[in-house]
Amino acid sequence: MNHNNLECDLVVVGSGAAGLATAITANKRGLDVVVVEKEPVFGGTTALSGGVLWIPLGPHGRKQNPADSVEAVRTFMRDQTGKFYDEAAVEAFIENGPKMVEFFARETEMHFVPTLYPDYHPDAAGGVDVGRSILAAPYDIRGLGKDMARLKPPLKTITFIGMMFNSSNADLKHFFQATKSLTSFLYVARRLVTHIKELLLYRRGINVTSGNALAARLAASALKLGIPILTSSPVREVLMQDGRATGVRVAGVDGERVITARHGVVLACGGFPQDVKRIAQAYPHVQRGGEHLSPTPLGNTGDGLNMAEALGATVDIRFKDSAAWMPVSRVPYANGEFGVFPHLLDRYKPGVIGVLRNGRRFTNESNSYHDVGAALTRACEGQKETAMWLVCDRPTLAKYGLGFVKPAPMPLGKHLRNGYLLKGETLAELAKNAGIDAAGLEAAVAAYNLGATHGDDTEFHRGTTSFNRYLADAAHQPNPCVAPVAQGPFYAVKLVMGDLGTFDGIKTSVVGEVLKRDGAPIEGLYAVGNDRASIMGGNYPGAGITHGPNMTFGYVTGNHIADKARTLEVPLLVPVLRPLQQKVPA
Helix, strand or coil: CCCCCEEECEEEECCCHHHHHHHHHHHHCCCCEEEECCCCCECHHHHHCCCEEECCCCHHHHHHCCCCCHHHHHHHHHHHHHHHCCHHHHHHHHHHHHHHHHHHHHHCCCCEEECCCCECCCCCCCCCCCCCEEEECCEEHHHHHHHHHHECCCCHHHCECCECCCCCCHHHHHHHCCCCCHHHHHHHHHHHHHHHHHHHHHCCCCEECHHHHHHHHHHHHHHHCCCCEECCCCEEEEEEECCEEEEEEECCCCCCEEEEECCCEEECCCCCCCCHHHHHHHCHHHHCCCCECCCCCCCCCCHHHHHHHHCCECECCCCCCCEEEEEEEEEECCCCCEEEEECCCHHHCCCCEEECCCCCECCCCCCCHHHHHHHHHHHCCCCCCCEEEEEEEHHHHHHHCECCECCCCCCCHHHHHCCCCEEECCHHHHHHHHCCCHHHHHHHHHHHHHHHCCCCCCCCCCCCCHHHHHCCCCCCCCCCCCCCCCCCCEEEEEEEEEEEEECCCECECCCCEEEECCCCEEEEEEECHHHECCCCCCCCCECCCCHHHHHHHHHHHHHHHHHHHHHCCCCCCCCCCHHHHHHCCC
């Protein structure tokens, strides 16, 4: 046992957006806070994400869509959450979301920019075409100083030699047009030269975007406030005294130590996407024996839920969809390992369709990743394997790429040799090579092409919502989502189910208190982020419905703990932990 034990006002377990938002808020209210992180790097799932926050009626949204209203948001939330609508939580979110954005923009390194994202279901009651999603602005991670090396790098499969892109910025447009436009070619050349210089100087890209920017900005804010982020410090146990959470027992390279927390413990461990036992209970396709590949951190093994459950907390599988579904593909690497590629962009492009093993289409491919994943799960009921294949022809592959395969002029040979990309001179040959029904595929493509020639999807109506069109190809008319699959050779990539994080979680009060089966709180124990059951009830109605509520309720929980500490009239600790920041290995 390492006897170098610590005392603080509050300990936060996890260094993603929710945990850091809670820690920063509590610190700004006068509490001395320590963040402990299981992995050797901080940022959690946030660092791998898109970095978007869904914040209705925020300062950016009111400018973009002044007609939006509290009642419209309530209506949308009722429609989208159904029987899981939680009026108190929704009201707290509506009230505190804009306050959270203003607080972090004013008090920290955070900087948010508006996006043009529509709600994922813009035609639902209360849905909007723009104004509810914001994005963390790009960030130069040299602002982290010596802690730059401790920032979790972005997901390897969605970078290009380590270079990051935002789906809504100019980068992707220029990269797609690099061989067709001198302006785009020069833009790409400058970006590549700058990135290569960064790799030579720092061994990683320093201008980060998306979730990496969100994680970096929050971590930089925490560290500048003197909040230690103790990495390589997995929590083994929440310590209790007289029915109250009083700290944590932490393992580390130098042995175990105890962190005593006068005003409580906050669980922010990222849910359970890598908890093999719990996902087997929660995910229908896993119950059937299907494969599941999550691009979330391998350390997200449900630690927060397991520790809370051991103390009597309620952790039930309630939602029809327990996670934010993401169709993914397995990317083989030369060393025998593999990566996980989340299909965020290709499904929206004209000329790309998705089929089942029977060769037939089953949904609108340009719906959100969660909706396509949910449709895939339902379509494969009664089957052991839950899988789909994205199919396109040669011109479409050259123009947009497919999954991990980049557009022309990037070579295809490696992907064909390792089996990631499947090819056939005819649809029947492609079907044989992919292991899907040839007659079904030929019939599906023929039926699709009848309308696609004129920009119509008569079966699933792709391109009929603003969200369908948002990530498609605006230059392709009359429908930016629809083009025929007609010119061989033909190509396919196999997709299985994955997730971006879990929705089911610990039952809490609105302010984050962990609740027992009888509804009573476990004193001093709180849950935020994906450890807490989602306010969305297992649905995914807009870009950023994870980070938006997670940071908002982190802000709410941090303020609640500070308010409670003040009412107890216990003097807050002198910030004795701040010198420890210098002892944390980079």
